[in-house]
Each structure stands twice: as C-alpha cells, then as structure tokens.
Amino acid sequence: MRIVSGLMRFTYLCALLMTTVVTAKTADIESVRVWSGPDHTRAVFDISAQTDYKLFELNNPPRVVIDVASARLKTQLELPKNRDIKGIRFSENKERVRLVLDLEKDFKPKSFLLKPTGKYGHRLVVDLNHEQSQEQKTVEQVMPENRDVLVAIDAGHGGEDPGAIGASGTYEKEITLNIAKTLAQKINAQKGMQAMIIRDGDYYIKLRDRFKKARDKRADLFVSIHADAFHSASVNGASVYVLSQRGASSEAAKWLADSENQADSIGGVIIEDKRDMLSQVLYDLSQNAAMEESHKAGQAVYAALKNKVKLHGRGFGQAAFIVLKSPDVPSMLIETGYISNPDDEKNLKSTAHIDKLTTQITVGIRNYFYQSPPPRTWIAAQAKAKKHVVQSGDTLSAIASRNGTNIDTIKSINNKSNNSVMIGEVLFLPQ
Numbered sequence: 259m260r261i262v263s264g265l266m267r268f269t270y271l272c273a274l275l276m277t278t279v280v281t282a283k284t285a286d287i288e289s290v291r292v293w294s295g296p297d298h299t300r301a302v303f304d305i306s307a308q309t310d311y312k313l314f315e316l317n318n319p320p321r322v323v324i325d326v327a328s329a330r331l332k333t334q335l336e337l338p339k340n341r342d343i344k345g346i347r348f349s350e351n352k353e354r355v356r357l358v359l360d361l362e363k364d365f366k367p368k369s370f371l372l373k374p375t376g377k378y379g380h381r382l383v384v385d386l387n388h389e390q391s392q393e394q395k396t397v398e399q400v401m402p403e404n405r406d407v408l409v410a411i412d413a414g415h416g417g418e419d420p421g422a423i424g425a426s427g428t429y430e431k432e433i434t435l436n437i438a439k440t441l442a443q444k445i446n447a448q449k450g451m452q453a454m455i456i457r458d459g460d461y462y463i464k465l466r467d468r469f470k471k472a473r474d475k476r477a478d479l480f481v482s483i484h485a486d487a488f489h490s491a492s493v494n495g496a497s498v499y500v501l502s503q504r505g506a507s508s509e510a511a512k513w514l515a516d517s518e519n520q521a522d523s524i525g526g527v528i529i530e531d532k533r534d535m536l537s538q539v540l541y542d543l544s545q546n547a548a549m550e551e552s553h554k555a556g557q558a559v560y561a562a563l564k565n566k567v568k569l570h571g572r573g574f575g576q577a578a579f580i581v582l583k584s585p586d587v588p589s590m591l592i593e594t595g596y597i598s599n600p601d602d603e604k605n606l607k608s609t610a611h612i613d614k615l616t617t618q619i620t621v622g623i624r625n626y627f628y629q630s631p632p633p634r635t636w637i638a639a640q641a642k643a644k645k646h647v648v649q650s651g652d653t654l655s656a657i658a659s660r661n662g663t664n665i666d667t668i669k670s671i672n673n674k675s676n677n678s679v680m681i682g683e684v685l686f687l688p689q
C-alpha cells in the first residue's frame with residue numbers, strides 16, 4: 259500500500275511539474291479542419307504545443323466556447339462551410355484564446371486532445387454528435403425469407419486520417435472510397451446480393467465502429483478496402499487478408515496490420531469503449547466460426563483476383579487487423595495495391611483498372627456465397643440447384659451441351675455478361 263501511495267504521490271508531483279512546464283510555453287493555434295459524417299461533425303484544431311483548455315456550451319443562440327490556455331492565434335482561422343457549424347469567432351487576451359463556434363442547433367459536444375502522431379502535431383478535437391433516433395436503436399429487424407445477402411463495404415481511413423499518401427500525392431482515403439463505391443454498384447447489380455457502404459464521405463469512423471455498423475445491419479460479409487504504402491517503392495500488387503489470432507503470416511502482413519491499427523489514433527479516437535463487448539469466452543467461440551468463414555471468403559476473392567491482377571507475394575495473408583475483429587461477421591481486408599509504388603498508384607486511379615479489380619472481387623464474393631450460402635437467402639435457394647465447378651479446359655458451350663442446355667440460359671441463371679469462365683468458378687445449371 260505504501261508503495262502505491264508513494265507512486266501516486268510521485269505521479270502527482272510529475273503532473274504538477276508538467277503543468278508548470280506546459281503553461282510556461284505558448285501554444286500557437288495554427289489551423290482548423292472540419293469533417294462531417296452522417297451522424298457527427300468533427301472540428302480539429304492544430305496546436306503547436308500541448309496546453310490546457312476549457313469548453314462550455316451556451317444557448318440562445320447555440321454555441322460552444324473553447325478557452326485555450328496560454329495560447330496565441332497564429333492566423334485568422336477560417337472554417338469551411340458545413341452543415342452543423344455556422345461560423346467561428348475568436349478573441350485573445352494574455353491568458354487565453356477564446357474560440358466560439360456558432361452552431362446550427364444545440365449539441366452536447368465531446369472534446370479531447372490528441373498527441374502528435376504521423377504527420378500530425380498536437381490537436382484539439384471537438385465532436386458534435388447528432389442524437390441517434392430511438393427508433394433506429396429499438397426496431398428489431400425481421401429477416402425476410404429469400405432475402406439478399408448483405409455485403410458491408412468499408413472504405414479505409416477518411417477525414418482526419420488520409421491513410422497512406424502516394425508518390426504523386428494521392429490519398430489512400432480517396433482511392434478506397436472510389437473503389438468501395440464502384441464495388442458496391444457491381445454487387446448491387448448481382449441478383450441476390452446487396453451492398454451497404456460503411457463510409458460514404460470524407461470523415462473518420464473508428465475501427466470497431468466500422469464492423470459494428472455491419473453487425474447492426476446483420477451483414478453477411480465485411481470487406482475493408484485499402485491501398486497502403488510500404489517503405490520500399492518497388493513493393494507492389496494486391497493481397498487479401500483475414501484475421502489471425504495467433505500472429506501474422508509474414509513480416510509484411512504484421513507491418514500492415516500494425517500500421518492499419520494506428521488509424522484510430524490518427525483519425526481521432528482516444529478511449530476504447532469496451533462496455534459493450536461480449537464476454538471474452540463467447541467472443542472467442544463465435545469468432546472461431548466467423549474466422550473459418552472469413553478464410554473461405556478470402557480464399558474465394560483471392561482465387562478470383564489471381565491471374566487477373568498483379569498480386570503481392572502469395573496474395574493471401576493473415577494478421578491481427580482490429581477492423582476484422584467482428585465476432586460474428588466473416589471479414590476480409592483487401593489491399594488493392596501499394597500506393598507507394600508508382601505503377602500501382604497510377605492503376606488505382608485508372609477507371610479501367612478499378613473496373614477489372616472490382617469485377618473480380620465481385621466474382622470472388624459471389625462464388626463464396628454460392629459455396630457457403632447463409633440460410634434463408636435467395637442464393638441459398640439457388641445453391642440447392644444443380645451446379646458445376648469449372649475445371650481446366652472447360653468452356654461455357656461445352657458445359658451447356660453436356661448438361662442439355664444453352665449458353666444463354668446458363669448466363670442468365672448465373673448473372674454473367676460474357677462467355678468467359680474461370681477455373682474454380684461455380685456455375686448453376688437448370689434443373
């Protein structure tokens with residue numbers, strides 16, 4: 259006990275000492291950024307040094323006042339036009355800078371300081387969260403018979419977190435959003451399949467909230483899209499990753515997972531909310547089942563990409579990505595290429611390449627669902643039908659004539675737009 263209290267006293271002294279050091283230093287308020295998501299607006303102030311601040315709300319008209327201690331305003335802050343904040347005002351005296359955000363309506367703001375990470379310095383974050391409607395929380399979803407399978411597509415990074423930055427300045431967060439939207443269109447064009455986009459604009463969602471959104475809608479699959487950088491510009495190609503509980507399949511996979519897992523601290527999350535976590539035992543049990551399905555789904559996408567797009571190394575790996583830790587939704591992370599490689603960076607901006615890439619991902623996802631259909635789905639009903647797994651040397655016309663049907667019927671049942679078939683592809687045949 260004595261040791262503990264001694265330690266506490268020591269910590270207290272350190273804290274006192276730190277406060278003194280901090281207040282002696284003047285912090286410059288350098289700039290402000292604003293990101294708006296569907297359910298929140300986030301304002302981020304860049305501050306040159308750590309400092310104290312006070313935040314309070316005022317009504318009539320609604321506003322938030324932030325007093326930043328021993329600070330200086332470096333420039334006139336300008337706020338980009340946005341939905342929730344009408345404008346910003348400021349005043350300065352010897353002790354502090356007062357920032358006033360004029361709001362469109364009353365909010366209960368949340369605020370916190372972020373320590374420097376990556377290319378960012380100290381930041382003060384103010385979140386204005388929209389109240390979630392009660393209806394959204396309590397409505398029990400009834401899953402209809404013969405429903406579509408639901409694929410949640412997560413565009414990596416966003417908002418305060420640009421992700422990796424390419425040699426010619428491309429932001430990963432923009433590449434991932436574009437690919438996610440194209441992929442969603444292709445999935446929606448498939449009979450029996452439906453897509454939901456987890457992030458559809460330039461804002462940050464914390465890693466655990468990404469899969470939580472998918473779970474809330476009872477998605478059947480979660481696909482996180484990325485295009486990361488590596489320290490060597492020569493590294494290129496796409497790869498599919500699934501969760502590993504036991505460590506990474508390669509050094510590169512570990513490195514990637516570590517860098518992805520830092521996204522929260524860059525994007526602006528400080529406290530990990532564990533209150534709603536399932537008990538660890540339950541979590542492990544259901545996660546094992548989800549991991550088995552994740553493996554099947556990941557392999558199906560990998561097989562569809564193989565020979566069609568350049569893969570990185572083996573093209574399939576495992577590592578401890580937080581965003582893949584959904585306890586019950588099969589999940590994968592697709593590195594669509596390395597933005598740090600000039601050829602990949604160019605490809606990731608090319609419409610033709612993105613078209614090919616997303617077509618193959620769709621084929622892979624579709625093959626997975628036909629091989630392992632969730633119960634009571636339209637695809638499960640089809641999967642009871644006669645099927646043929648394409649072998650080496652098979653053509654569509656040969657398969658059709660062997661089974662007493664024609665190419666057009668097979669194409670229609672399988673939602674195919676051309677006559678090419680792939681080894682391993684599952685084709686459904688008329689009964």
Ligand SMILES: [Zn+2]
Nearest residue numbers: 414484485486
């Ligand atoms: Zn990434």
